[in-house]
Amino acid sequence: MSRAPSRTATRPKTPAAPPTTRSTRATAAKTASAPAEPPPKKTTTRKPLVSKDNATETSANAPAAAKKPKAVKKPAKMVEEEQTENIMAYLRLRPPLGDDEPTNTPYLLPLSESSVRMTDPNDPHENAARFRMSAATPSSIYKFSKVFLPATAQSDFFTKTTLPLVRDVLQGQNGLLFAYGVTNSGKTYTVQGGKNEGSAGILPRSLDVIFNSIEGLHGSGKYRPVRLQGVELADKSDSAPPPVAPAPGVAEVLGQHMDAAASDADIDPTVLTLDRNYEYTIWISYAEVYNEKVYDLLDNVQENPAGGIPRSNSGKSLLLTRKALPLKPSPLSDSPDSGVTGKYISGLRQFRVHSAAQAKGLIKLGQLHRRVFGTLANRESSRSHGMVIIKVVRGHRGERDDPTSLQIARLTLVDLAGSERTKHTQTTGDRLREAGNINKSLMVLGQCMEVLRSNQRKLAISLGQDAFDGRMDTRDVKRGLALVPFRHSKLTEILMDYFVGDSRAVMIVNVNPYDTGYDENSHVMKFSALAREVYVTPAPVPAQRVPGKSKQAEAAAPKPYRRKVTISTGGPGERAHEAVLEVLEEDEADGAGSDEDDEPINPLVDALFDEVEQLRMQLYESEMRCAIIEAEVREEVMKEMEERMAKMEKMYTLRIQNEVTRSEEKTDAKIDMLHQSGLFASPVKRPQQPPPRRYEESDEEEDVETSLMEYGTADETSDDDESERARSESPLAGKRPAVIREVRKFIPDPPMLPSDAEDAAFTESENESEEAEEESDADSESVADSGVSGSEVEDEDYQEHVTDDDDEEDEDELMLSPTKTPRAKPRPIPMRVASPTPAPAPRVSKLTRELRGMKLAESEAEESDAAESTTGKRKKRQLGKKKIVTEEEVERAIAKADQGRPVRRMTGRY
Numbered sequence: 035m036s037r038a039p040s041r042t043a044t045r046p047k048t049p050a051a052p053p054t055t056r057s058t059r060a061t062a063a064k065t066a067s068a069p070a071e072p073p074p075k076k077t078t079t080r081k082p083l084v085s086k087d088n089a090t091e092t093s094a095n096a097p098a099a100a101k102k103p104k105a106v107k108k109p110a111k112m113v114e115e116e117q118t119e120n121i122m123a124y125l126r127l128r129p130p131l132g133d134d135e136p137t138n139t140p141y142l143l144p145l146s147e148s149s150v151r152m153t154d155p156n157d158p159h160e161n162a163a164r165f166r167m168s169a170a171t172p173s174s175i176y177k178f179s180k181v182f183l184p185a186t187a188q189s190d191f192f193t194k195t196t197l198p199l200v201r202d203v204l205q206g207q208n209g210l211l212f213a214y215g216v217t218n219s220g221k222t223y224t225v226q227g228g229k230n231e232g233s234a235g236i237l238p239r240s241l242d243v244i245f246n247s248i249e250g251l252h253g254s255g256k257y258r259p260v261r262l263q264g265v266e267l268a269d270k271s272d273s274a275p276p277p278v279a280p281a282p283g284v285a286e287v288l289g290q291h292m293d294a295a296a297s298d299a300d301i302d303p304t305v306l307t308l309d310r311n312y313e314y315t316i317w318i319s320y321a322e323v324y325n326e327k328v329y330d331l332l333d334n335v336q337e338n339p340a341g342g343i344p345r346s347n348s349g350k351s352l353l354l355t356r357k358a359l360p361l362k363p364s365p366l367s368d369s370p371d372s373g374v375t376g377k378y379i380s381g382l383r384q385f386r387v388h389s390a391a392q393a394k395g396l397i398k399l400g401q402l403h404r405r406v407f408g409t410l411a412n413r414e415s416s417r418s419h420g421m422v423i424i425k426v427v428r429g430h431r432g433e434r435d436d437p438t439s440l441q442i443a444r445l446t447l448v449d450l451a452g453s454e455r456t457k458h459t460q461t462t463g464d465r466l467r468e469a470g471n472i473n474k475s476l477m478v479l480g481q482c483m484e485v486l487r488s489n490q491r492k493l494a495i496s497l498g499q500d501a502f503d504g505r506m507d508t509r510d511v512k513r514g515l516a517l518v519p520f521r522h523s524k525l526t527e528i529l530m531d532y533f534v535g536d537s538r539a540v541m542i543v544n545v546n547p548y549d550t551g552y553d554e555n556s557h558v559m560k561f562s563a564l565a566r567e568v569y570v571t572p573a574p575v576p577a578q579r580v581p582g583k584s585k586q587a588e589a590a591a592p593k594p595y596r597r598k599v600t601i602s603t604g605g606p607g608e609r610a611h612e613a614v615l616e617v618l619e620e621d622e623a624d625g626a627g628s629d630e631d632d633e634p635i636n637p638l639v640d641a642l643f644d645e646v647e648q649l650r651m652q653l654y655e656s657e658m659r660c661a662i663i664e665a666e667v668r669e670e671v672m673k674e675m676e677e678r679m680a681k682m683e684k685m686y687t688l689r690i691q692n693e694v695t696r697s698e699e700k701t702d703a704k705i706d707m708l709h710q711s712g713l714f715a716s717p718v719k720r721p722q723q724p725p726p727r728r729y730e731e732s733d734e735e736e737d738v739e740t741s742l743m744e745y746g747t748a749d750e751t752s753d754d755d756e757s758e759r760a761r762s763e764s765p766l767a768g769k770r771p772a773v774i775r776e777v778r779k780f781i782p783d784p785p786m787l788p789s790d791a792e793d794a795a796f797t798e799s800e801n802e803s804e805e806a807e808e809e810s811d812a813d814s815e816s817v818a819d820s821g822v823s824g825s826e827v828e829d830e831d832y833q834e835h836v837t838d839d840d841d842e843e844d845e846d847e848l849m850l851s852p853t854k855t856p857r858a859k860p861r862p863i864p865m866r867v868a869s870p871t872p873a874p875a876p877r878v879s880k881l882t883r884e885l886r887g888m889k890l891a892e893s894e895a896e897e898s899d900a901a902e903s904t905t906g907k908r909k910k911r912q913l914g915k916k917k918i919v920t921e922e923e924v925e926r927a928i929a930k931a932d933q934g935r936p937v938r939r940m941t942g943r944y
């Protein structure tokens with residue numbers, strides 16, 4: 035191709051055309067796709083570059099009230115002053131997609147239009163049951179140029195983020211947009227779109243707006259763009275319509291995938307107002323960076339000369355070959371005025387497109403190739419960075435034959451691969467290699483941003499200092515700036531000129547707030563915070579110079595890399611059609627671009643960068659290892675603690691149980707003892723409320739006291755069978771007096787009342803009689819047999835003793851009471867009352883009452899039946915003392931004692 039004439043002079047910047055309203059084909063398209071929409075409104079020039087708010091002034095989808103055209107025409111002076119602006123960072127939150135989300139609560143909360151709070155769902159403060167496995171901050175606030183909520187419509191998102199870039203590119207300014215985020219966060223949805231109506235992404239919408247806007251302004255296509263900013267005379271082949279379908283063999287293999295792309299009927303009706311003195315031609319390229327190699331996605335799959343797709347050696351799978359493309363530096367001669375050069379993809383095909391439909395067809399083809407070559411083995415996830423480059427060649431109508439008047443502006447839309455780490459994807463083999471390379475390129479992108487930011491800060495500080503000192507030479511400062519490591523990954527190499535050149539850059543951060551990858555998303559957020567602090571210098575691309583076409587010899591033999599890709603058509607889980615392809619990826623030719631690479635290479639700097647990168651990787655790995663170890667240790671400690679706690683709990687439970695058992699046994703033993711000694715009645719008959727304690731007692735005493743109370747009660751209801759059985763079965767039978775003596779040791783002396791004096795005397799005599807009884811127990815039977823029972827004898831003595839006592843008592847009472855009426859009126863209190871204590875304790879009084887009752891019964895019996903024989907009286911008393919309570923028993927005993935004698939039936943309180 036002949037070299038076009040060149041001219042050093044460049045055209046001055048053409049001011050933006052005033053906004054006008056158009057209702058051409060774009061309106062018709064809009065009517066077809068969205069009849070309810072209002073007609074497209076006027077558009078205006080873009081806002082001042084310094085503005086961080088990228089909200090566009092015009093959108094056909096915006097509400098009618100908001101669509102009043104604002105003719106914001108900037109004065110040229112202002113443009114010169116506004117040289118830099120930060121990279122725009124927009125956050126887009128993905129809506130939940132249904133039940134398959136790992137969590138129902140989003141960990142990202144919008145705080146305002148431009149900020150969000152991110153809180154770790156595993157934060158121990160939030161949820162004490164969990165442990166944090168990460169070193170990332172548990173809660174942080176991140177700021178963006180704008181935050182888009184999950185409900186944001188695709189059209190709205192496009193209008194506010196991408197439309198300004200589209201306007202810029204039509205006015206001759208480069209623009210870059212890249213979508214960043216972890217897998218499944220919605221990057222592809224944002225860039226390409228979904229399958230539903232109205233879900234077209236920013237790429238198809240950009241194409242719609244471009245073609246809507248240049249309607250009637252198409253250029254002749256005499257020149258075509260080359261490299262980054264060069265042009266050359268077009269080839270005949272450039273006029274041919276671009277392919278819109280894959281090669282037949284590939285189409286056959288792809289089957290249903292052909293229909294999987296977004297709907298073509300979804301057309302964005304927005305029209306931008308352009309200067310009608312210009313003509314436009316649009317060129318499209320589609321490349322992908324996969325495993326640190328750049329491939330052309332619009333290149334024909336190499337066909338077998340014999341026809342069809344070549345088969346692999348095994349003959350079973352189709353063999354597809356593609357060749358990696360080298361990156362070459364753009365010659366300075368292409369952009370002598372800007373002085374900034376970047377790198378271009380050498381050999382990348384580009385097609386001139388005449389309509390949005392044609393352009394979309396090409397994109398669809400590129401996506402199909404991307405699937406076939408890069409991602410079908412894992413087609414749910416993009417493992418490559420896909421970039422669509424839209425070139426707009428703009429030339430003045432009056433200078434059609436002057437190529438130097440042409441402006442070439444590029445809009446590059448990048449759908450980055452998922453930024454998740456290898457650890458989370460559990461990948462091996464090919465996938466591991468992919469993940470490593472994805473991480474590498476994204477990491478280098480982050481490094482570039484970091485160095486750029488630090489350089490820019492340094493520069494700003496020194497410029498400020500210089501201005502203060504009166505010196506304005508910044509060459510020394512620039513020499514001291516760090517080298518930005520663009521060359522360390524293919525991705526950054528390609529995007530380099532957007533960051534250092536006169537371009538605008540927009541970053542879209544996609545986040546799925548329902549995702550479990552908090553760490554990854556927090557990494558993404560940090561990256562975006564970094565990117566927001568980098569500023570670029572957007573300015574219209576100067577008109578280019580046209581150098582001669584480079585004759586690059588690609589001599590070195592390629593190094594092919596083979597891998598197998600399984601294509602399975604149909605939905606997930608379906609296996610309608612499956613084919614195995616073998617992909618041969620040929621390396622780019624060695625030394626490609628070296629002859630033109632005018633970038634100074636310092637081996638020491640390169641080595642240092644490599645080392646820095648290695649160290650970073652090591653640091654990252656160690657951090658991850660540390661986090662894992664920490665988590666494991668925490669888990670282990672937790673387990674151990676849990677085990678210990680469980681053991682302790684078990685031990686204490688056992689102890690308590692033992693204590694309970696022991697105390698029950700002890701109590702039972704005491705109760706048994708009391709049962710056995712005949713002092714204790716059935717436990718059923720225990721009094722409900724124990725009497726109040728009068729003094730401090732030991733437990734044993736308390737037990738005894740309780741037993742005694744029960745004993746008193748039992749006496750009253752001694753017809754209980756159980757109690758009777760217990761008494762008869764008791765091994766301690768016969769030892770009762772001794773037990774009583776023991777028990778009585780614990781019983782304090784009751785306050786001395788007159789009646790108690792009797793009781794005391796009685797008790798004393800009873801003790802004596804008990805002892806006597808004990809002694810004569812063994813002989814009692816023989817005595818009974820002889821007709822005169824031992825007890826009878828004893829009782830007689832006892833009776834005499836008691837009678838004597840009674841007499842004494844009567845005497846005492848008589849002494850105090852002048853008119854004695856024995857037992858008829860209340861007894862006066864004798865003077866010898868020992869203690870003024872009011873009432874005796876119930877425990878003692880019960881016993882006393884019992885004893886007193888026995889005595890009372892005795893005296894009553896005496897009074898009521900004075901004529902009774904002494905034997906009968908004695909017997910009755912004896913029976914009463916022994917607490918034989920049932921009538922039957924009493925009768926039986928009396929009958930036994932008074933054999934042959936008439937038995938007197940006893941009534942009363944026994």
Ligand SMILES: Nc1ncnc2c1ncn2[C@@H]1O[C@H](COP(=O)(O)OP(=O)(O)OP(=O)(O)O)[C@@H](O)[C@H]1O
Nearest residue numbers: 128216217218219220221222223414415416451452
């Ligand atoms: N804003 C949205 N509204 C509705 N659905 C969405 C939205 N964003 C994403 N999706 C859906 O979420 C799923 C994942 O989105 P997408 O494939 O775009 O993620 P990705 O980040 O590109 O993943 P990868 O990096 O693995 O390619 C898709 O089914 C997509 O349709």
